[in-house]
Amino acid sequence: MGNPILSLRKFFKRHLTIVFIPHTVNRPIKTTFTFSFLIFIALLWTGLTIWATYLTTKHIDYWRLKLDREMIKFKLLFFANELKKSQELLAQVKEKDQQLRELLEMKTKKAIITQKNVGQGGPSPSEQLYFQKLIEKKVHELDVKDLNLQVKALQEETRKQLASLEEINSFISYQRAVYNATPNMWPCDGNITSGYGFRVHPLTGMYEFHTGLDISNVQGTKIYSTADGIVKYTGWAQGYGKLVVIDHGFGYKTCYAHLWKILVKEGQKVTRHQLIGLMGETGTTTGVHLHYEVWIDGKITNPKRFLERDHFFSRRH
Template sequence: MPLKKHKKITIFLSAGVTEKIRQFKLPGIAAYVAPVLILIATVFLFLGFLDYLSLKGEHSRFLALQKENSFNKEQFLHMATRLDDITQEMSEMRELDQKLRTMVNFEVAEGASDSVGVGGSDPALLDPKRNLSAVSPELIRAMHRNLGDLSSEIELNKRNKIELFKFLDEQKTVLASTPSMWPTRGWTSSRFGYRSSPFTDKREFHKGIDISASMGSPVVASADGIVSFSGLDRGYGRTITIKHGYGLKTKYAHLRKILVKKGQFLKRGEIIGLVGNSGKSTGSHLHYEVHLNGVPVNPMKYIID
């Protein structure tokens, strides 16, 4: 039985008109295999193109995430740096508070002087060149720790400021109640302490100071207080006594006229009477005394204006 010959496919190739034509003979089965191979190649090329598009999209998203991560890292480090700055500012405020307390001689309550220790972040953690994923856990813990310390420091600072405010407010009252003002304008004709009596020429203790001034010159309260006496007082003549609190009391004697009444509240600098020559006196002047806890003291120790 004669063998069946397989058909062959002849392919002619020419590089140009003048070039020699080349021919290739392929088995007939190639007519069936070639389209299949072309189809498979096309499918692979299409799938490869899809993979390329997918990788390109992933790369774009990666670049976007990388940019966002870089921005977040910058913001994160900025926040950590700002927290350190606030910590430093709190430390400076604490020092200023201590200086202020020292200036006004305000004693801090026992246990309150020890301020909360506020640390800062490790400078190495704030290095922008470091990997954020490696730094973040440590930096977050440091930030939480600093925030906790700052919260305690702020609360302590608030309490200290309230205490200082109360102290200064009380000091304001003390200053207003301190007889630091001249009760009248004139010249000091007799000082506090032992002197020769202008009447007997004997040595006696002068409980205040005498301020010579024109008849009718205004006399003012040298500090805030309440009038405890207003009237005639034997040798002192027309006299006013003012209680200022804190153990302080002032006396204004030999007045020509009294302008206040017992129990009246007075402000520092308020006119209370007029300079005169009433009582046992040698001329127009004001006899002025300051008593501390019932003991006469030198008024000049208090007068500053």
Template sequence: MAKKISFIVLSNSGTTVKQIAAPVVLLVALSLVAVCGTVLIGMFLYDYLALKQSVVGSQKLAQTIDDQRGEIGQQRLQIQSFAHEINLLKEKLVQLDQFEEKIRVIANLEPSRSGDNLFGVGGAAPEDLDPQLEITQRHEGLMRAMHQQMGELGAASQRQEGSFSSLLEKLEGQRNLLASTPAIRPTSGWMTSSFGQRVSPFTGRKEFHKGVDIANRNGTAILATANGVVAFAGEKGTMGNVLVIDHGHGMITRYAHLSEFLKKQGAKVKRGDIIAQMGNSGRSTGPHLHYEVHLNGVPINPAQYILN
């Protein structure tokens, strides 16, 4: 006979109301069911939490992937923008090179490179990069081409820098030459005698007139016609008071019949500086300037050097 366990049910007043007897096996079975249910519920909750955590992790991973895709898209857009900038830079370098050659032609200078060009011996400008790629395409080929062209542009910019330095040096030399070349009227007034053969107002005979005569009032300002150094300022025979400027490059100018010197020997002058005043010193028929230009010791017609 199966064992039973009795349970006494008490009332609120403590008196016995009922006594219940249950088999031990049933109680054990109920306990096992309760334990198994608890375990199953625990396993379910664990799996649920794990699944929930996995879903959250998947969502974060998906968001990270989307963020990385966005960054990759931005990087590829930047690569395309850099490729466009490289094309523009290359175009500017070619334009600068062409501009330099025009300057050299205008200034009558030799070409910047003999048998060579901006991108090396016999080398033409690299073809333009093609940045018009789909964002989803891989850009390794474009990046390799960009890297190669940046190297070529770096070398070309160094050649251009050297070429511009050479051009600047030559133009500086020409500027000094031009600044030292007579180019303006030495004074205001009227041209009374030109360069070349003429009849002397004193002897009545033909003689070679080495300069030009410009007449005006006594004291009219005399200007230096180019940059130079006063080589002589003093009296010289029939020419009266004479001032001579050495402009370098074999060029000198001479100003005669002056009334007053405003620059001393050894003074540096620039084109347009007032160096003296017109006068009537020496053998002269009236206030005027006798003006001469000499190149390598040979008198040259000053009219060729009056551009204003």
């Protein structure tokens, strides 16, 4: 075998001739290159190509990264402004919440007083100042961590406000239900002929306690339920004659006695102002009238305290 180094040197010294034959010139053009020169040119071309590719890729990555940064900055600024708007809106909601509580006098209610933290609070002046500085920062100074903290604080305030509004809704629903169950109207048109309390019985002459109000009028006068409720009893009772008893809930019950006709059935739901019967003189009575009773938590009470809230309501019907 020959010397490999010598063989390699001979290979690089070999020549390659390239002949160019132009169409306009009869004489051909010859160019001769050594293999070492061609290999150098090939390596140089490859290196330049790789370098150009590297620079191009780096340039593209730079502009892509710059564009991404600009988009992130824009989104952060937009998000910060939207966050500020949300805080302003939440502040308005909290103000309306407070106005509702004052309107409903909820601060005097025991259930509200025990819930000291519900619907109260909000960002402190220092927190508001901090957020204002955050909004006033330049775009490149915006911090995702700062915004994230503000978002969490806003979410917490929103949850508190939602709980407050739910509490107000429950309070209003409860008060509406209590109001609808309170017998606060006259059961019929007429005049009071015998009040609540001790009296001389018109038939027996005995001094005894009268458990309701007697309201007199002509036979057939319309009798109305004085509150929403469920009819618990219809029928005859000793001394009361034809009778309707309505359970209104929340401890309220009303009794309508001496009726001529009963127009409702046991178990029937009735509403305030609903016609339930007609005035008569059944049972122990000296004439046509309605004997009306109000019970609270199983104890008889003076119906007149409720009648005075809506005096002679039935006259408007």
